[in-house]
Amino acid sequence: MIGLFILAVYVSVFVLSFLIVRFLVHRTVHDYTSLKTVTFGDESAVTSNRTASIVSVATIFLIWGSFTGSDWVPGFLHAPGPFxxxxxFTYTLETADGARDDATVHVRVFDFGETTENFDVDEGEGIAKNDAVAMSASRSTTILFDKNDEAKRNDGAHVVAIDGIEINDGGEVRTPAGRFALTDKGAISFAPPSGLQMEPIWLPPPEAVVGRVVEIANEGYRDSTLWKHLGYSLFRVIAGFFFGALLGIPLGYAMGLSDWFRGWFEPIVEFMRPVPPLALIPLVIIWFGIGETGKIILLFLASLWIMAISARAGVSGVNISKVHAAYSLGASKLQIMRHVIMPNSLPEIFTGARVAMGVCWGTVVAAELVAASEGAGMMIMVASKFQLTDIVLMGIILIGVIGFAIDILMRKAENLLVPWKGRS
Incomplete structure (x- = not known):
């Protein structure tokens, strides 16, 4: 339910922001796109709306902060927290002979991270005695009400009502105090209102993640600094991608230009392409060991097939009229390869490179499972074993940020080296 509510909030903010920018913010942009007479359906006319990007990131941050009770988000934006x-609450005890008595259970609910401390209350008179229970927020607790009552469950005594509302064994009732249920053995299961905020062990607030970044950057984690962990992951990804492109691009060109090469290698490429890199980990360990070589080879295999297919698609997608024009002007095969096929296939290759780099970043966590002592993936996996969610989130965010930065650099390089993309 919380996930659906968060999704509804995100969609609502998206729609509201779109309508505001679309109808209330008027601005004139003079660029290449503004000079076009037809833009709908033209991919080159679609550029990233920076306002939408800023609002999107801000929305995600606000939702994150709101549903974790972050100090960085104004209190009025906080989602309802747990009690x-x-x-x-008062329970009604009925003995085997039909006698009834009421007793009050006093509950003290401590906030996330606080140590629960037991306390005492006056037990009162009668066969049912008052109880005191200490518990943590967003948790449920089982109350053995008869541990101090004169009438015991073993003697046939049982709870028949909570705050005046009748309840049966295995039944459930809700009151302003929370949710109550009777277990199969007649004990009271109690859960106070949990609200909509996430518990830190599941989702820590933004300041906790930033604090971890500062802490690990200064003190390190598992005998290595944060920058050393990220450096190892970056090196593995770039090395695996480099060797994958070094072999994959020539292979793709050969498959696009020669029917013999395509017939020979296409079964291999199409067979390996859908195989996830994670499935190759056992073979990589058996064949190449648990050293650095195995990790790089796993990333190499993750990018090889993507680069081969993108290069082949780039060659196959060259406008044949350009080839005919080059032949009519007396160009040789080498000149056609250099001046027609390679320039026109570069857009597809750059697209494949961006996809391959994203797959490599997604695989680096698995690659660093192979007995790695450094790396962002190693941090994530070790932290997950100890439920250090803030370190897990820190690693995920840093991998995403670095991957996004690399993608931006590759897009800049594409715009610089392939300015003709999207133009005939």
Whole structure:
């Protein structure tokens, strides 16, 4: 339910932001796109709206902060938090002979991260005695009400009502104090209102993640600094991608230009392309060991087939009229390769390179499972074993940021080296 509510909030902000920018913010842009007479359906006319990007990132941050009770988000934007403080409820005990008595259970709910401390209350008179229970927020607790009652469950005593509302064994009732249920053995299961905020062990607030970044950058993690971990991951990804492109691009060209090469290698490429890199980890360990070579080879295999297919698609997609024009002007095969096929296939190759780099970043976590002592993936996996969610999120965010930065650099390089992309 919380996930659906968060999705609804995100979609609502998206729609509202779109309408505001679309109808209330008027601005005139004079660029290449503004000079076009037809833009709908033209991919080259679609550029990233920076306002939308800023609002999107801000929305994600606000949702994250709101549903984690972050100090960086104004209090009025916080989602309802779990109940914290003192509450109580009354249960009605009925003995085997039909006698009834009421007792009050005083509950003290401690906030996330606080140590629960037991406390005492006056037990009162009668066969049912008052109880005191300490618990943590967003948790449920089982109350053995008869541990101090004169009438015991073993003697046939059982709870028949909570705050005046009748309840049966295995039944459930809700009151302003929370949710109550009777277990199969007649004990009371109690859960106070949990609100909509996430518990830090599941999703820590932004400041906790930033604090971890500063802490690990200064003190390190597992005997290595943060920059050393990221450096190892970056080196592995770039090395694996480089060797994948070094072999994959010539292979793709050969498959696009020669029917013999295509017939020979296409079964191999099409067979390996859908195989996820994770499935290759056992073979990589058996064949290449658990050293650095195995990790780079795994990333190499993750990028090889993508680069081969993108290069082949680039060659196959060259406008044949350009080839005919070059032949009519007396160009040789080498000149056609250099001046027609390679320039016109570069856009597809750059697109494949961006996809391959993203796959490599997605595979680096698995690659660093192979007995790695450094790397962002190693940090994530070790931290997950100890439920250090802030370190897990830190690693994921840093991998995403670095991957996004690399993608931006590759797009800049594409715009610089292939300015004719999207133009005939």
């Amino acid at each position: 914290v403080g003192d509450t109580s």
